[in-house]
Amino acid sequence: MSQSTIEGAPVVAKRAHPRVQHVFPADNWYFWLKAAEDKPDEIITDLEDAVATPRKELARDIFIGVLKLFRGELPTDTELLALRQANSPEGRGPHLPVFIAKMKAVKGLPLTAAEREALREAEASPDKKLQALLTQVARCHSLDGIIVTLRINNLHTKWSAGDLWHVVRPMGNRLDRILLPKVEGPEDIILLHRILTAIEAEQGWERNGIKIEALIELPSAVRQLDAICRCTPRMICSIFGIVDWTAATGGRDQDHQQSYALYGRLRTVQVSVAAGLEAIDGITPSLQRHRSFVDAGKAARLGFTGKWSVNPNNLAGIMDFMEGRRPSRRDPRAKPTSVPPGAFAEVRPRTGTSPEHPPFPLKELEQFAREKRPLLPPRVLELRDATVRRSVLPVSAARPEEVEAALASSADEVIVDLAPVAAQTGKAAREKLLGTLRAARAEQTLLALQANPDDPGTWRAFEEIVSALGPRVSACALPEVTSPVQVRGLDARLTEVETHVGIPLGHLRIEGRIRTEAALDQAYEIATASRRVSALIFDIPVAELHRQYRLAVGAKTRSIRKAEYLLKGQLLVATSEAGIDAVDSLTRKGNRVSREALDAANHGFSGKLARLDEVEEVNGRLVPPRSFIQELAPMIQGVTPDAIRETLSPEAIRAVLRKSFPAEWVEPFVRTCRDLAEPYWNGARKIEEFSAVLRAELQRRWYPASIERALQPFELFAVADQDRGLGAVAYADPWRANAIELVDAATARVYEHIIRTAWKAGLLTQEEDRRYHQAFERLRTALLVKEAAGLMPGMRIPAYAVTVEDWMVKLFAQASGDRNLYHLDDEFVAQERARGVIKFDGRIAHGILTLLVSLVGLHRVADGCRLHSIEDVRYKAPVRIGDSVTPIFTVMDAQDSRIRLRVEALRRDGQVAMEGTIIVTPQGVSRQSDDGARPPGPARLRAARERSATVLAFPRDKQAPAFSQRGTVSRDFQSKISPDVADGYWALVGSAGPAVWNLAVSLGMIAHTSANFASPGWILLSTRLEEQQEPIREGDTLISRANLEITRLTREERRPICRITMDVRNQHDRPVFRAEVSKLGDPALGCEP
Incomplete structure (x- = not known):
């Protein structure tokens, strides 16, 4: 689509609603040029995750300098100085001065003598790459027809105010949109709207001209998505961020993230489309062109209006989908086959109106930027007592032999259902149960008693057992939790029980089974109704209800598995945001325990209900994996093609790993390696390709969710006082090139849970155990002294x-x-x-x-x-x-x-x-003294309560x-x-x-x-x-x-x-x-x- 200027030169018009959004680091000049050549509907230049911490401020000037060149404006000396330090892909560093000189020449900007000389030398050079670059710049020096978006740092970090003051304020009229990452709720969008309103008014720009895109990657954002989409007229797009979503919900980083994130993705589509906004699907974790093609089709069928791209292969795969080409899955160099073109959903007209908000004081924005303070309070990491519940074993109180076997097993938690022994006739059974519980080991397994506080008999049995066992009982499990009212009532009753028995206040936790969709709709309110709530258990019989057409979610899918993913995803949104455990349901009859347990771990569940004979399998699957990357990477790096069979055989890998790790850790990994190596060893595939495949599997499949990967950023977060207090810590992954992660409180909490689970399972080496506990205590101490008594804004x-x-x-x-x-x-x-x-x-x-x-x-x-x-x-x-x-x-x-x-x-x-x-x-700060007031003895307290019974009201004629x-x-x-x-x-x-x-x-x-x-x-x-x-x-x-x-x-x-x-x-x-x-x-x- 094009239109003509007054001079008659065609100018490609920007699409009103982009289908392809291509993301790249704002400080990489060649990615700018490549994007201008590929011409996606929208480019998103990233100042957040893609830029290392030491380069945050430099990247701003690089962004301004590059954008000015593409717009035909002369950068300032400061911007040119920064631009000369821009990042380059491997081998492109020497080409940067030529790029600058050629861009200035094409745009008719004045060149320095040095730039003219550099350009002459480049034009005369026989270097084919250099000649290709000159041709590329001459052909692709414009961003016409491309929506230009800037991804700033999120408002809970120290860099966001500077991004807005130093970049958006002077350059906002050259931008179309601002992408705000890590949105927590509508307050983030409203604050950005107010700042943009103030900047537009100061600069004399069109009101509401700069639009806002929201990156939906946190559970709180999905829960509040309707308010986010409608809170300001600037909102134009919601983007589902799959990678950070997986981290925030505790899922494992692997190739099939989209399946497990089905609830978050579908909700992003439904709410955004209903509000008349664009709904953009996130990245494809794999960089294969074919995978991007397949994922684009899935996103379109789900209702997304477009898709993200972070790599030329991603972009090519999405374009293949839209233009009717199917790339080869096995041979990336093969010619794609023709297929019918695909199409993303159309964006509907916007509905409803958004409230107006006053502009933000620019003097305050300048102060925030100068002092490098977050515009919104940083997220707070709340360290809780270690509770690990991989396997949760429900048993009946009427069967003491099962209770005894459960408590003797390796289950992390046993839930004893008291309903069968609640009646008056169950007194003998309760006494037998008490004997069994007293005889069981006390230090290994959490003991929860399942009781309904509205049933007098069950509650009486609960009080009897707690009175007898005291702190050995860790929780009251509700057989069915339906509302936060129920939880608050139980909280108060447990306070009474603790006071009567004399156990510490708050010792008794609350767990509850979610059995209906109605209860699931209130899961967040239930999870936050009391500080005692420690776990919610998914216990909806999805298959049975789906076959009976009694599931509301059944209208969205005919697949039982997808219905499960939707409902389980909804629970994980609530539990992840509330910071409690989610426990998966029992394995359905006919299904493999190993498959369902691995599904639960990949989804983000902390544990799973299990039968006695399933405990070991569930524990093994719910434990975070170990990648052994530090031991294997040097072997893979140095192997020659003729030595692959000898050096990288499963037996060789076993021999190397057994020098440092016990057999029970190594053997599961070796079995996986053997399965991976089989087609290469039997000749079905070329053996010289195995080292590259093994390295890719390590980096993409095993390492991201591993113990080693979790420990490193958690350690960094624990010691980086200044950055942690200002929003996030930048972690540069040593095993994945250019992989920079901003670790905030939400992701640090997930990493800590991974390491804690491994520690509880005895899967840490002595050195890892020392590092974990040192980091944990360091962080606990830092949080306690931070901002007086450990209370920080937002907590x-x-x-x-x-x-x-x-x-x-x-x-x-x-x-x-x-x-x-x-x-x-x-x-x-x-x-x-x-x-x-x-x-x-x-x-x-x-x-x-x-x-x-x-x-x-x-x-x-x-x-x-x-x-x-x-x-x-x-x-x-x-x-x-x-x-x-x-x-x-x-x-x-x-x-x-x-x-x-x-x-x-x-x-x-x-x-x-x-x-x-x-x-x-x-x-210690208060001037108040404690002199002179000491509590009386129990007798005086009882007498005070007894005297109160005689108190009389005021006379009615007062x-x-x-x-x-x-x-x-x-x-x-x-x-x-x-x-x-x-x-x-x-x-x-x-x-x-x-x-x-x-x-x-x-x-x-x-x-x-x-x-x-x-x-x-x-x-x-x-x-x-x-x-x-x-x-x-x-x-x-x-x-x-x-x-x-x-x-x-x-x-x-x-x-x-x-x-x-x-x-x-x-x-x-x-x-x-x-x-x-x-x-x-x-x-x-x-x-x-």
């Missing part, structure tokens, strides 16, 4: 769920003096509901009690920090007595020994009961204070921290410590002041608390000097919203703290502010 910290019981509400009312009728008087609550004043139908907990429970929860999971202040907490929904509260904290920023956290308290149904922001400080005409009133309130009051607070905070007890007393005094300043029907809206100045001690008298002011009236009900400020001092008139609350008053108050 999500769920606390354990707590059931808000009646005694807690009454005890807080008694200790604080906040005896509001909504907390203590059922009859009053019923009357107010009948009047339409409230919507809840029973007594509720104090809002400040919900806040206290949440802050105690923070102490239990992050005891290295203390509360500094409560910036603003708002109460959104009531918490009924008997409901559970799950606190969730998210680190917003951490600066100057102050960490700002967003806090949410979720009810069991998932509704937010309370939200806001708090400031915490690391231990009146609010009289207001002045200006709507204000001041009063003083006093509260003595008697031993009984002190014991009440200790009973509420448990063993959380003196600092948390001080906090509880402070919050109680806030509740005391606000409750005594109001009539019974007032409702708490928000709370603020400044830093505590003076510690509180038992026996102190606290005096609150409070001021109440009506700030406004609600629009419809005309109820007053009142602000109460208080200055609390002790009996020595020393300031203790300042606080503020807002409350919704009675309609009868009748006073305008």
Whole structure:
């Protein structure tokens, strides 16, 4: 397709929607030239993965210099200096000056004397490559008809701001699109949109002229893809990134990645097409032209509108597909055969509208670029206790002999189903089961008890066994998990069990079986509903339901295997993003265990359900492979054709490897080598080709997913403090040429899991074991000291769920003096509901009690920090007595020994009961002292709980204070921290410590002041608390000097919203703290502010 300029010279128009996107390093001048010759629909010049860390800044100037030459503009001296340092393919380095001189000559740009001389010498040279280059430049010096896209570094790294400030800001009008890699969610796209909007406004360019492409390679991006596609009018394309997707989901890097990534690929197509965007399939891992041809056809059938290319063979294969040529699979040099041309899907018209977003301040962008800081918080690696579950063996509690055999096996985890022994008649069976469990070895196998907390009999059996075995039980496995509500309820009940039995809080984990598609749709919400969730088990009978036409996914495919891949991929998205294990289902009858176990490993599953006789096979397949590349590469490199049979025979390989490794490690690898060598040894293939084939198999098939490959980048990530803290570490693979990987927290976590699994299986050498543990401890130490108490921006910290019981509400009312009728008087609550004043139908907990429970929860999971202040907490929904509260904290920023956290308290149904922001400080920074407050003994705590049963609510005729005409009133309130009051607070905070007890007393005094300043029907809206100045001690008298002011009236009900400020001092008139609350008053108050 072409159009004419005014002068009449034809100019090829760019396709509105490209079918082929060709990617290459931005700092390689020859790849630019080759792309201009091949003329794909779009070129993507890469500043991210394809550029080594030391060359990041240099690559920017090289990119600008090359692009200016192709656009016919003269590069600056700085850009030319950088351009002369551009990367070149092997043997092309001396040609770079000729390329620059010839490009300037063709474009009519002034040449220096040295460039003219270099060009004259090149034209007179007999070097055929040089002559071909001159001809190539003369013919291919334009990017007309090609969409030019820049792939910047992702916004969570230190290089992204510089890419935008130093490259996009001066050169954006020469670009068509920006590709953003490692997109996590819509917030990444929105931030880039805001920056581009500011740049366009500053430079006077067309608004929304620079489009955005999103590289979808993380589970969080696939889960939020609909929001990503519709968040800004600049979004034009979604590209599925297969390689990083495989790493992020824990899959193994091998030739059939597309099959295992079917869920992510199909979702990219469906969501992008529905939004009217381009959907581009990722690369073909193989560089064979035929494989690219085949993959292009598969991508087109799946619904993609185009495909990526990273190599001329990739590009040729895709063009073969579109132009109707089938390349030979065996002989790349053979002439392709003619076939009907293929076509990718057409892009539909865009649907819906996108919201507008304000421009980003360019001064801030300049500062980020100058200081080399990430625009968004870097991803955080959260190190967890080592849990390896390759083989998971389910057994029935009614068969003690099977339980005994399971626990004696090499299974990593045994799940004992308690349902058969739950009834009253099963008491004898439970006692026999207990005897079996007590006698089993305690250190090797994880023991989970499968119990339904909604079944009284099963739950009673669970509590009996946990009480008897204590910490030997590691988890409660739900027989069927259907919603996050179920998980939050179980979390609270496990907290009660741990408290009663006396085992550490959080020891009991939660596992759950996913049995339906409806539950699978909520898998991420289930996985993140509690910090206890450690594994989700895929247990959907796909084959059976597919044959019965009862699978919704059956509408997308008639293949049972593809249906399984889609459903399993959906689970892996949830578990990978949540950072928990995914366990595959039992092997279907008639299928090979080895095949299904290997499928599970390739897919990204951490483990697999197994029968007793399958455990060894499953363990062997789920263990990461060892490539032996360090030992074999020198053998392959130095072998001569006539020595191949002797040097590279399976027996020779065995002899070399057995010098360093045990036979059980070596023999599986030797068997694989024998299978590979067979056609070469029997004459079916040329034996001189075997060394190249063996090297290719090592580098492509065995090495990428191996123990050796995982250990090296994990070590680098562990020691590179500066780069890790600024987003990513660049790892240059020593065994694969030009293979640079940016290792961030997501991929480091996967590598750590691979090595940990190998360590648990005893597959590390002594030296590897030392390196792993040294790196692990180095990283753990670095993360703990980083940004105060190990809390870094972006980190999500769920606390354990707590059931808000009646005694807690009454005890807080008694200790604080906040005896509001909504907390203590059922009859009053019923009357107010009948009047339409409230919507809840029973007594509720104090809002400040919900806040206290949440802050105690923070102490239990992050005891290295203390509360500094409560910036603003708002109460959104009531918490009924008997409901559970799950606190969730998210680190917003951490600066100057102050960490700002967003806090949410979720009810069991998932509704937010309370939200806001708090400031915490690391231990040792706070000025608060622990003097004078020590927990009482168990007898005093029991007595405090018993006394709370007699607490009475305020009189119903209690009146609010009289207001002045200006709507204000001041009063003083006093509260003595008697031993009984002190014991009440200790009973509420448990063993959380003196600092948390001080906090509880402070919050109680806030509740005391606000409750005594109001009539019974007032409702708490928000709370603020400044830093505590003076510690509180038992026996102190606290005096609150409070001021109440009506700030406004609600629009419809005309109820007053009142602000109460208080200055609390002790009996020595020393300031203790300042606080503020807002409350919704009675309609009868009748006073305008």
